[in-house]
Amino acid sequence: MLPFILKRLGLALLVALTVSFISFSLLFLSGDPAAALAGETASGEDVEALRRLYGFDRPMLVQYGEWLFSALRGDFGESYYFKLPVAGLIAERLQVTMILGVCGILFALLTAVPLGVVAAIRPNSLIDRVALFLSVAGQAMPSFWFGLILIVVFAIQLGWLPPSGAATWRHFIMPTIVLGYYAMPAIMRLTRAGMLDVLNSDFIRTARAKGAGEGRVLFKHALRNAIIPVVSLAAVQMGFMLGGSIVVESVFALHGAGFLAWESIARNDLPTVQALILVFSMFYIVFTFLADVLNAWLDPRMRSS
Amino acid sequence: MTEHAFTRSLLVAAVLTSGAAMPALADKASDTLNVAFTKELENVDSYFNSSREGVVMQRAVWDGLIYRDPETNEYIGNLATSWEWIDDTTLEFKLREGVTFHNGEPFNADDVVFTVNYVANEENGVKTQRNVNWMKSAEKIDDYTVRILLKDKFPAAIEFLSGPVSMYPNEYYAEVGPSGMGLKPVGTGPYKVTEVVPGQHFVLEKNENYYDSPKGQPTVGKIDIRTIPDVNTQMAELFSGSLDLIWQVPADQAEKLGQMGQFTVANESTMRVGYLQMDAAGRSGADNPFTNAKVREAVNYAINREELVQALLKGSSQVINTPCFPSQFGCAQDVTTYDYNPEKAKELLAEAGYPDGFSTEFYAYRDRQYAEAIASYLNAIGIETDFKMLQYSALRELNMKGEVPLSFQTWGSYSINDASAMVSQFFKHGSLDSTRDDEVLDWLNVADSSTNPDERIEYYTKALKKITGEAYWAPMFSYNTNYVFTGDVNYTPTADEVLRFVDMSWN
Secondary structure, eight states: OOHHHHHHHHHHHHHHHHHHHHHHHHHHHSSOOOHHHOOOOHHHHHHHHHHHHHHHHHOHHHHHHHHHHHHHTTTOOOOTTTBBBBHHHHHHHHHHHHHHHHHHHHHHHHHHHHHHHHHHHHHTTHHHHHHHHHHHHHHOOOHHHHHHHHIIIIIIOOOOOOSSSSSSGGGHHHHHHHHHHHHHEEEEEEEHHHHHHHHSSHHHHHHHHOOOOOHHHIIIIIHHHHHHHHHHHHHHHHHHHHHHHHHHHHHOOOOOOHHHHHHHHHOOHHHHHHHHHHHHHHHHHHHHHHHHHHHHOOOOOHHHH | OOOHHHHHHHHHHHHHHHHHOOOOOSSTTTTTTEEEESSSSSSSGGGGOOSHHHOOOOOOOOHEEEOOTTTTOOOOEESEEEEEEETTTTTEEEOOOOOOTTTTTTOOOOHHHHHHHHHHGGOOOOOHHHTTEEEEEEEEETEEEEEESSSSTTTTHHHHHTTTEEEEEEEEEHHHHHHHHHOOOOOOOSSEEEEEEEETTTEEEEEETOOSSSTTTOSSSSEEEEOOOOOHHHHHHHHHOOOOOEESSSSSHHHHHTTSSEEEEEEEEEEEEEEEETTTEEETOEEEEEEEHHHHHHHHHHHHHHHHHIIIIIITTOOOOSSTTTTSSEEEEOOOOOOHHHHHHHHHHTTTTTTTTTEEEEESSSHHHHHHHHHHHHEEEEEEEEEEEHHHHHEEEEEEEEOOOOEEEEGGGGOOOOGGGGHHHHHOTTTSSSSHHHHHHHHHHHHHHHSSSHHHHHHHHHHHHHHTTOOOOOEEEEEEEEEEEEEEEOOOOOOOOOGGGGGGEEE
16 A cells, blocks of 8 residues: 555656646746736836846746756745745635635535435436536536625625625635535536436345345445545545635635636736646645545455555 | 626626615724725835835825825925925935834934935836936935935936835835835835735724825724725625725726715726827838828728727726827827828828728737727728737737737826826837837937926927827827715825825715
8 A cells, every 4th residue: 555655646746747847838938927027117128127137038947947946945936926935925825715625615515415315316306306407507607607696695685794805704605605516516416326326236226135224225335336436526626626716716805826826827927826836736636646545445446456 | 707897787786676775884983994906916015016006005105205286286395395406417305304104213314315225226126117217326415404316317306206206214124125014014104004914905094193294184094905806896895885995997887886876986087098009110010001101190090089988988088199198297289180080091091002901910908898999990991900919918028029010008107297207108219119210219318308397398299299290109098997985985086096095084
């Protein structure tokens, strides 16, 4: 098991390196960072001075090597925009994103898995139809739209919740629902399909035949098998939520890491974008890794492979 | 992502039809005015940002030596009580006594000397060099007398000293530098900063010991500024009572908010001018049609600017005929103007050898709807446009390389009320000059450096007459901005796009 984990970790590191190199190359090609840094009011001479100051006139490989060397020591440089250390900036913004991501995925799992199970037990029932409607609506509705509808209803008309910001836990209710709702349909449909599949399989019939209780059949035998692909999916969704909650963060004025990434791209704030890409790709890698471990625990057959 | 006109309409409509009871505002009771910024401010230190939000903070937290009354445009002493030109490149100031910074440090000549010497040194990396690079250094005469030495003759010095150049506490700034100043700003201004979450949240409190400044005394106790990137969310916050004032509100929304009755909607012009830049110098290829003056005139005649202003920009926007904003010193208005005349435009195109028109790349970096409207006017006279919307920095880069035949551009002059801030920026053979007219260059050199106001006006007028006569640009319109605030707030916005918290009070 240990060599397997080490091998996986080594692979993960290589993936992260590759991602960072590709993104660095793309950013390098995307435009003149000096012009963006200088801002609208600067003259051509200001831009030239900045280009020299930041060393944008040097070869790309030299710039990448320098960045990587510092990054390995935990120094991601200083944000061109905020003139503050990138590491601190990201750490601060990640808090909001983490809270939102964890709440979002929990909300999605806690609603989608039970709904999926119920829908599978009673296919084509009213509950199944409602669940189907919810998932179609969830896939079809853009997050910013859903977010605004919630704001109009719960913040303006009913006045129950604050419209935006991150000051208290109440501020996170609507963003959690919007973000979680987006991930919900896929999890629910996968749970339903998996459950239907498993419930029709031989070993479930055997379990029922030997007289196991319905609850035991459903949760110990069926769900445990049906949930395996859901775990993998949820891991990917979690990665998506941490890196891709840009729209939700923007609508609810939550200054998280996703929003920071979006803004930093527009501002050509290369050190921040670089570090964020690395952090986000690490999230995907770590969650995929954790999902594998969790699946191995759920399904003994995976442990040997 | 942030500009969904349809969604915004829905939001207002939903609120209007629901008859939602607006919650009573608790903020007046707690003497806190809640304001939204749209963009994340990079650094509160005013020398290290180049955004509008930064100017707003600068005017609240710091003071300059001189103050320009936004109504009368008259220069009044602020941290200086008087000033005089010793010679063409030396300004002497008598400083106000008894002023202290927010941290208790007394203000005197040492602060001026330190600030000027720090910002004028290019190595310290002040973001907008043009604001400070005309100063060479400063020297102390005595505790309350100081001289600023200029690199060269620079008649707009007084305007800059009343605008972007503000005075910093020498001991504190030497210790903390720009990033420390950005996190814990210290100035002499009417408001002191009590909280900074970079880019997100700023809290200002009334400076109880504010000296007798021409800015006036602050009345609102606390200003709470949050960055809310989405205009829809800003409006939701306004409806729910957790914001008291929003600004830079799009025209269509401002109109609807005005109709609701419970908000004050004020519209004021800004110095930002929109214009078409044409490659008259032929940098993007010598065969480029815009090297022909008749084509450039045709472009000027082709666009119904009156209609653009009335239908799209609305408010206090106006048609602009010059490559500068009319209120700017030296921005003469007795120039060649081009009224909407598509027939004449077609004739001119035919005379220029393009009876069937031609096709060109057309670039823009903001306000897609304005650019598209302009493109449709050009299409109507036979100029086919291959429209490309780019990021500002990308377009600027192309422009500096001279690869842009036609583009819709805007310039805000950094709210500097002097024509040099715009004309001289673009017609002095710099990398952004698409015309390269030697005569214009010579005239602007005289106008920019003369200390005789009449001579300045004379030479700016010459340059502007040539620029408009040759139709080098097609100036379009000025921008405006909408301020929307609750009935509790009493405020009259000024024409320079600067929110002045010191002028706000409760009704």
